[in-house]
Amino acid sequence: MGLADKLKRKLRTFMERPGATVSLAPFEALLPKIDALEEELRALTDDEFTERANALRERLSADAPEEPAEQRAYVDAHSRVKPAPIDDDDLVEICALGREAGRRALDERAFDTQLLGAMAMLAGTVAEMATGEGKTLAAAIAAYGYVARGSRVQVMTVNDYLAGRDAAWMRRVYELLGVSVGAIEEASTHDERAEAYAKDVTYVSVSEAGFDFLRDQLVLDPAEQVMPRLSTLIVDEVDFVVIDEARVPMVLAGSVDDTVSPAAAAAAVVAQMTPGRHYRVIEDGRNVQLTEAGAQLAEREMDVDDLYSKDHLEHLTAVNLALHARALLRQDVDYIVRAGQVQLVDGFRGRVAQRRRWPDGLQAAVEAKEGLHVTAEGEILATVTVQGFIGLYPTLCGMTGTAVIVGDELREFYKLEVTVIPPNTPSIRIDEPDRVYATAEEKEEAIIAEVAEAHEQGRPVLIGTLDVAESERLAEALRGREIECVVLNAKNDAEEAKIIAEAGALGRVTVSTQMAGRGTDIRLGGKDEKDRDQVVEQGGLYVIGAGRHDSRRVDDQLRGRAGRQGDPGGSVFFVSPEDTLIVRNSEPFDGPTAADGRMSGPAVDYAVSHAQKVAEGVAFEIHRNTWKYGILVERQRQLLAVRRRELLHTDLAAQWIREANKEDWDEVVEAVGEEQAERTARQLALAVLDRGWADHLAMLSDVREGVHLRALGRQDPLDEYHRLAIPAFKELLDGIEGKTVDLFEESEVTDPEWTTADSGLPRPTSTWTYMVHDNPFGSEIERFITAAARALLGK
Numbered sequence: 001m002g003l004a005d006k007l008k009r010k011l012r013t014f015m016e017r018p019g020a021t022v023s024l025a026p027f028e029a030l031l032p033k034i035d036a037l038e039e040e041l042r043a044l045t046d047d048e049f050t051e052r053a054n055a056l057r058e059r060l061s062a063d064a065p066e067e068p069a070e071q072r073a074y075v076d077a078h079s080r081v082k083p084a085p086i087d088d089d090d091l092v093e094i095c096a097l098g099r100e101a102g103r104r105a106l107d108e109r110a111f112d113t114q115l116l117g118a119m120a121m122l123a124g125t126v127a128e129m130a131t132g133e134g135k136t137l138a139a140a141i142a143a144y145g146y147v148a149r150g151s152r153v154q155v156m157t158v159n160d161y162l163a164g165r166d167a168a169w170m171r172r173v174y175e176l177l178g179v180s181v182g183a184i185e186e187a188s189t190h191d192e193r194a195e196a197y198a199k200d201v202t203y204v205s206v207s208e209a210g211f212d213f214l215r216d217q218l219v220l221d222p223a224e225q226v227m228p229r230l231s232t233l234i235v236d237e238v239d240f241v242v243i244d245e246a247r248v249p250m251v252l253a254g255s256v257d258d259t260v261s262p263a264a265a266a267a268a269v270v271a272q273m274t275p276g277r278h279y280r281v282i283e284d285g286r287n288v289q290l291t292e293a294g295a296q297l298a299e300r301e302m303d304v305d306d307l308y309s310k311d312h313l314e315h316l317t318a319v320n321l322a323l324h325a326r327a328l329l330r331q332d333v334d335y336i337v338r339a340g341q342v343q344l345v346d347g348f349r350g351r352v353a354q355r356r357r358w359p360d361g362l363q364a365a366v367e368a369k370e371g372l373h374v375t376a377e378g379e380i381l382a383t384v385t386v387q388g389f390i391g392l393y394p395t396l397c398g399m400t401g402t403a404v405i406v407g408d409e410l411r412e413f414y415k416l417e418v419t420v421i422p423p424n425t426p427s428i429r430i431d432e433p434d435r436v437y438a439t440a441e442e443k444e445e446a447i448i449a450e451v452a453e454a455h456e457q458g459r460p461v462l463i464g465t466l467d468v469a470e471s472e473r474l475a476e477a478l479r480g481r482e483i484e485c486v487v488l489n490a491k492n493d494a495e496e497a498k499i500i501a502e503a504g505a506l507g508r509v510t511v512s513t514q515m516a517g518r519g520t521d522i523r524l525g526g527k528d529e530k531d532r533d534q535v536v537e538q539g540g541l542y543v544i545g546a547g548r549h550d551s552r553r554v555d556d557q558l559r560g561r562a563g564r565q566g567d568p569g570g571s572v573f574f575v576s577p578e579d580t581l582i583v584r585n586s587e588p589f590d591g592p593t594a595a596d597g598r599m600s601g602p603a604v605d606y607a608v609s610h611a612q613k614v615a616e617g618v619a620f621e622i623h624r625n626t627w628k629y630g631i632l633v634e635r636q637r638q639l640l641a642v643r644r645r646e647l648l649h650t651d652l653a654a655q656w657i658r659e660a661n662k663e664d665w666d667e668v669v670e671a672v673g674e675e676q677a678e679r680t681a682r683q684l685a686l687a688v689l690d691r692g693w694a695d696h697l698a699m700l701s702d703v704r705e706g707v708h709l710r711a712l713g714r715q716d717p718l719d720e721y722h723r724l725a726i727p728a729f730k731e732l733l734d735g736i737e738g739k740t741v742d743l744f745e746e747s748e749v750t751d752p753e754w755t756t757a758d759s760g761l762p763r764p765t766s767t768w769t770y771m772v773h774d775n776p777f778g779s780e781i782e783r784f785i786t787a788a789a790r791a792l793l794g795k
Helices: 002-015 033-034 038-042 048-062 086-105 110-124 135-148 159-178 190-197 208-215 238-244 263-270 292-302 312-329 362-369 386-390 404-413 440-456 468-480 493-501 532-537 552-559 580-585 604-648 653-660 661-671 674-713 717-746 780-792
Strands: 126-128 154-155 181-183 201-205 232-236 249-254 281-283 287-290 335-338 341-346 379-387 395-400 416-421 435-437 460-466 484-486 511-512 541-545 569-575 766-774
Touching: 033 086, 033 395, 038 086, 038 661, 048 086, 048 135, 048 249, 048 780, 086 110, 110 395, 110 484, 110 717, 126 532, 126 552, 135 154, 135 159, 135 232, 135 395, 154 159, 159 181, 159 201, 181 190, 190 201, 201 208, 208 379, 208 386, 208 780, 232 238, 232 341, 232 493, 238 386, 238 395, 238 404, 238 653, 249 395, 263 292, 263 312, 263 362, 287 292, 341 362, 341 435, 341 569, 341 661, 362 404, 379 604, 379 674, 404 416, 404 552, 404 569, 404 604, 416 511, 435 440, 435 604, 440 460, 440 541, 440 569, 468 484, 468 511, 484 493, 493 511, 541 552, 552 569, 569 674, 604 717, 653 661, 653 674, 653 717, 674 717, 674 780
Parallel strands: 126 395, 126 416, 154 201, 154 232, 181 201, 232 395, 435 569, 460 511, 460 541, 484 511, 541 569
Antiparallel strands: 249 379, 249 766, 281 287, 335 341
């Protein structure tokens, strides 16, 4: 079977997949037993209650299995094991204690559905719970259950705000259960991080946890490490973190010798170019090519004779990056400029993607385009993808409002099943069919008219847009109709909680970029619900989508903002064939069109749903393909981590040197003492290892960029990647001992001022962390897969 046939089969399987879920029956059977304990637990004083929670923990933790000697990676989903099942009686008591702690601390008695969610997570599955169903308390009860069984727990959130908020919100619940809790944010110091990780439960964003992990991989003294052995992970918005963010590399970079970036000069050249004459945009706006006239202009301005010669590769690369930045990346869509910095916008959540950079010089090109200071990219010292990092936790579970749609991906990549938790009160929200308009202009006119009608009745309206520019354009149009509105987008996301909390107020119109991961409930009548009855009478919150997202999950999360906890509400999406989703993923379509531009008919409805499925299928295949390459890197990183821990915690490096040259070793010991000699040997070996890994990562990056060309010669790119990567890593691992011994013999290690830099292995003078944002145009291999997938699926 050829590559095209395999890809076609996989994509069709994805698009026709069932959303298999775990049965709730075993959990529901325990609810009467949990209720039966309620009166008994209510009769206890707070001290007696905590004593009982501690007694359960002491008994369960005594039976917990011992942790393995080495932290292993579960990069292969099939190597992950489910948590050992909890005895029904113990599960009943965990949930009963959790419910009572919530009642005492929050004055909220957990619904049966929240207990079902907690039990689903304690079973090692993903709990799908709708917006407003109380996932935060359900996660706290599950966390207590894992702690009671002897596990340290991290609750991973999508950002620092939610980590701090949820830890503070649930703190009293945990205290009543005898559990300590901490939280980490970007500003946390080394000591604060170590203290927070030492708690029973730690709330932390995925980026902060990943960066702490990377920093721990490069320490020269065990006392500098902050993270404990990874054990149990509960992920909030699990589909976003482990699916949408899965391919994102988290990077620890270090300073390198100062070099002059060519980005500013290239940006000045490209600013003189005009589309059509000097360059052409191709591939649905995902690529751009210089014309002969453009190349000649660049050669003249940069004073080079042949832009395409190998001697001027740096100039050609800089011009191409500057061209991509100018012609394809749009301010207020792909990024914003704030406080003198280019800040990337997360397309899934509509907010600034904190500490993100585009790779391979593209970030510098955009900075130069905007006339800003060009920041150094530095040298990558260590990196791990979000998926690879998540794979280090032996026990994994989570919660989200939209899991079934990605059930196959959760199963394939993480061996996670989905448990669907029904709402506590059935939803009465009215979801209308999409309204499709022939042009984007007619679509926006229809949106304004629909908002005006609802606003006149006093009904609160939430408009979900696809990017910052669209949110501001719609807001301006509404104000032009004398409709006051509040805008929430990447430019003012610091006001997020306040804006969302009031989005259900009488007559309020809120224009927001995507609502996924916003983490705040919308209450009818406003935060204090003072006008609730009037809003209910008008039909509740009205959600209007200004376009379909590439992922149905993001659309579902927007819909889910209305109809919370059985409230009335409604939703509708407005779509146009000119929307980016349709242009890129569907053939042109037509149907009966009314005077206002509204289209109808089966072909219209099919085209919209088909385009979204194609986009999801392409994303799935890119994820799968990327992870095939990532598995090898993660396994190599894990093997290297084992060797590094051995060097860090033992005298292995000293043994190497003693065995190779005892005479030199004895001289050094006599000069500086045994302890200092061992410390020197350890630092030298670690520096050799770290330098070798940084060079290996750079080599793999270069190989990955060009290996897709093997497919054109009917060779498997993955096989070729493995053929080059495996022996290179073996050479790295085997060479650490010899290089350490050689450098020790060549260095003046008896000098009190000696550092690894004196042996040609300088440590970076500064380090920083960032997450690599997806290249908006895709890598070469991703563009190859995308083009093939769309061709096979009718685009």
